[in-house]
Amino acid sequence: MLEGYYNKLLSFMRRKTSTSYRLASLLAGAICFLFLLPFCFFLVGNHIDKYLQLRYSRLLEISISCVSIFFGLFFLLWATYTQWLIGKGTPAPNAPTQTLVVVGPYKLCRNPIELGAIFYYTGIGTLFGSLTVGFICGMLGFIFGTLYHKLIEEKELALRFGQDYLAYKKEVPFLFPAIWKSKQGGRFLKS
Numbered sequence: 001m002l003e004g005y006y007n008k009l010l011s012f013m014r015r016k017t018s019t020s021y022r023l024a025s026l027l028a029g030a031i032c033f034l035f036l037l038p039f040c041f042f043l044v045g046n047h048i049d050k051y052l053q054l055r056y057s058r059l060l061e062i063s064i065s066c067v068s069i070f071f072g073l074f075f076l077l078w079a080t081y082t083q084w085l086i087g088k089g090t091p092a093p094n095a096p097t098q099t100l101v102v103v104g105p106y107k108l109c110r111n112p113i114e115l116g117a118i119f120y121y122t123g124i125g126t127l128f129g130s131l132t133v134g135f136i137c138g139m140l141g142f143i144f145g146t147l148y149h150k151l152i153e154e155k156e157l158a159l160r161f162g163q164d165y166l167a168y169k170k171e172v173p174f175l176f177p178a179i180w181k182s183k184q185g186g187r188f189l190k191s
């Protein structure tokens with residue numbers, strides 16, 4: 001089943017896409033991942049929150065949501081811009097990067113878009129619900145994002161970029177940024 005998906009992705013990777021096609025892919029992805037998915041996560045979190053009924057100061061919740069949304073959007077935009085500029089593609093599977101992107105936020109972790117999404121979902125859930133709803137939204141983003149990356153994307157990237165991706169994968173952390181330099185001075189973590 002996944003073999004067909006990988007073959008389809010490889011065919012998308014090999015073809016050149018126009019700027020308007022890539023922009024349309026970005027718009028569709030933004031609608032899905034910035035609005036529809038967090039809305040679904042919010043509904044689940046809100047339902048669970050009714051049973052837990054944990055309450056926090058609204059000022060604390062708003063402060064956490066603002067910081068979380070800021071960091072989330074920062075990583076999302078930085079990673080998307082880097083994919084567009086360096087990789088000549090988008091985060092969308094139908095218009096993927098043409099080259100392996102290992103600079104910018106991808107030097108810190110392999111999945112800065114997932115990292116940004118987790119912060120963003122946590123902030124949105126907290127802003128429109130509660131800290132509990134935000135935590136649930138962030139956890140759902142982490143669970144679904146990690147499942148996708150581990151089960152599908154990592155295999156697809158290994159097929160597309162071979163040894164370059166495998167070397168990058170060994171050196172750069174999956175999700176939590178490497179904010180310190182590698183003692184061995186690895187190829188991807190050098191300044």
